[in-house]
Amino acid sequence: MSSPDPVTVMKQEVGRAAAARVKSGSIVGLGTGSTTAYAIQFIGERLASGDLKDIKGIPTSFQARVLAKKYGIPLISLDEADSMDVAIDGADEVDPNKNLIKGGGAAHTQEKIVDSLAKEFIVVVDDGKLVKSLGSTFLLPVEVLPMAMTPVMKALENLGGKCDLRMGVKKAGPVVSDQGNLIIDVKFTSIDNPAEMEKTINNIPGVLENGLFVDVADVVLVGEVKDGKPNVYEL
Numbered sequence: 061m062s063s064p065d066p067v068t069v070m071k072q073e074v075g076r077a078a079a080a081r082v083k084s085g086s087i088v089g090l091g092t093g094s095t096t097a098y099a100i101q102f103i104g105e106r107l108a109s110g111d112l113k114d115i116k117g118i119p120t121s122f123q124a125r126v127l128a129k130k131y132g133i134p135l136i137s138l139d140e141a142d143s144m145d146v147a148i149d150g151a152d153e154v155d156p157n158k159n160l161i162k163g164g165g166a167a168h169t170q171e172k173i174v175d176s177l178a179k180e181f182i183v184v185v186d187d188g189k190l191v192k193s194l195g196s197t198f199l200l201p202v203e204v205l206p207m208a209m210t211p212v213m214k215a216l217e218n219l220g221g222k223c224d225l226r227m228g229v230k231k232a233g234p235v236v237s238d239q240g241n242l243i244i245d246v247k248f249t250s251i252d253n254p255a256e257m258e259k260t261i262n263n264i265p266g267v268l269e270n271g272l273f274v275d276v277a278d279v280v281l282v283g284e285v286k287d288g289k290p291n292v293y294e295l
């Protein structure tokens with residue numbers, strides 16, 4: 061059997077580092093994406109070995125729910141949680157102020173609800189996600205009610221954005237979110253004031269949520285491959 065490539069090992073290590081920070085008795089927000097998937101796996105492995113006890117997860121997506129079930133993490137809903145101790149989630153871009161763009165997996169609406177409720181939000185990324193300014197490498201995902209797609213696109217274009225309806229892979233037609241909505245990916249030449257932009261976009265009637273996460277992240281764990289070996293550091 062061939063060993064996994066360094067990038068996969070690095071994602072595993074950053075997921076493991078986040079999972080290692082979870083304490084027994086915690087309620088844990090479970091994020092979405094390929095890096096967080098490893099954190100969910102390692103939380104499950106710690107539970108199975110007895111190293112971790114009495115954990116309850118709150119999933120941010122269908123994917124997180126399926127993985128939690130696979131790795132034996134009991135789930136609860138936000139209705140049953142008085143508070144949440146920690147959330148672990150990935151990101152598509154991270155700026156020097158720990159502001160993020162998320163939504164590469166079209167899950168940013170539930171992710172923002174869960175991540176922002178946690179007492180500590182730990183972001184797990186590889187160093188390719190670090191940017192000087194948000195929007196430089198990744199398009200900004202905006203979740204929109206299907207009947208409002210056209211007016212929302214016009215409003216986003218009036219803000220200077222170039223819009224693309226996200227299309228499915230191995231599925232004809234658009235990506236449909238876990239809430240049954242559409243995702244518009246928007247290219248802005250620059251996002252100078254992410255806090256202002258987040259509010260302005262969410263004010264457009266028909267927009268459910270956009271992928272700007274401003275002042276939500278507490279800890280950013282970054283994975284890198286150095287001299288062919290994975291390494292994890294805190295931003």
Ligand code: 5RP
Pocket residue numbers: 091092093094095096149150151152161162163164165166167168171
């Ligand atoms: C999903 C997300 C993901 O957390 C983000 O896309 C990062 O995913 P990955 O770890 O696979 O790169 O925001 O909506």
